[in-house]
Amino acid sequence: MTSEGVIQECKLFFFAGHETTAILLVWTLILLSKHSDWQARARDEVLQVFGNNIPDFEDLNWLKITIYTRSYDFPEVNEDTKLGELSPPAGMIVLMPSILLHHDPSLWGDDAKEFNPERFSEGVAKATKGQPCFLPFGGGPRICIGQNFALLEAKMALALILQRFSFVLSPLYTHAPYLFLTLLQPQYGAQLIMKKL
Numbered sequence: 344m345t346s347e348g349v350i351q352e353c354k355l356f357f358f359a360g361h362e363t364t365a366i367l368l369v370w371t372l373i374l375l376s377k378h379s380d381w382q383a384r385a386r387d388e389v390l391q392v393f394g395n396n397i398p399d400f401e402d403l404n405w406l407k408i409t410i411y412t413r414s415y416d417f418p419e420v421n422e423d424t425k426l427g428e429l430s431p432p433a434g435m436i437v438l439m440p441s442i443l444l445h446h447d448p449s450l451w452g453d454d455a456k457e458f459n460p461e462r463f464s465e466g467v468a469k470a471t472k473g474q475p476c477f478l479p480f481g482g483g484p485r486i487c488i489g490q491n492f493a494l495l496e497a498k499m500a501l502a503l504i505l506q507r508f509s510f511v512l513s514p515l516y517t518h519a520p521y522l523f524l525t526l527l528q529p530q531y532g533a534q535l536i537m538k539k540l
């Protein structure tokens with residue numbers, strides 16, 4: 344690889360690997376602040392699995408925490424293609440709003456907008472009836488290479504936070520999701536009030 348190529352790869356890793364997990368954690372904390380019943384359930388799960396010990400990598404798999412998806416994927420078309428009635432040419436970047444796909448009642452049922460981790464209790468394939476409609480990490484040859492690492496990192500951080508703090512939204516928080524490139528950000532920040540347990 345050329346030096347320029349290596350620099351580009353490093354930038355991609357930094358952008359693809361840092362903001363994504365950071366935003367996942369921010370939205371998860373906002374949502375757990377809003378839904379104190381789920382925060383209590385998530386904390387119970389963490390305490391049951393780890394008690395007050397530092398979480399270990401193996402046991403993180405026991406946690407059933409799910410992820411707040413980014414909102415768009417942007418695959419590039421490799422060759423002239425036919426997609427239903429569309430004919431995207433090679434090189435076209437297609438914006439795919441996975442957030443809509445993940446909330447579509449025709450795919451997920453009437454409770455599509457409910458947070459319901461139970462729907463994945465028998466695996467993603469069962470929940471999606473085998474259709475490729477759950478794409479938090481993309482799919483196909485360009486699927487995210489950091490998927491396992493990201494989930495490990497996020498679960499570790501959440502487990503450590505839940506063990507030590509309870510949290511609620513500050514009155515200063517304004518709910519304003521805002522799309523920056525492909526990432527949905529809280530436009531005015533995520534002000535939380537943390538209380539040491």
Ligand code: HEM
Pocket residue numbers: 355356359360361363364367410412413416417418419478479480481482484485486487488489490492493494
């Ligand atoms: C919650 C965290 C993450 C999410 C939601 C996420 C999501 C995604 C998605 C949807 C894609 C496919 C993009 C496309 O269709 O073009 C992707 C690609 C990629 N991700 Fe992640 N990602 C996350 C974390 C990470 C981490 C931690 C790393 C590295 C340490 C990483 C490295 C990459 C790289 C290098 C690609 C490009 C793969 C390729 O084009 O062959 N990601 N990610």
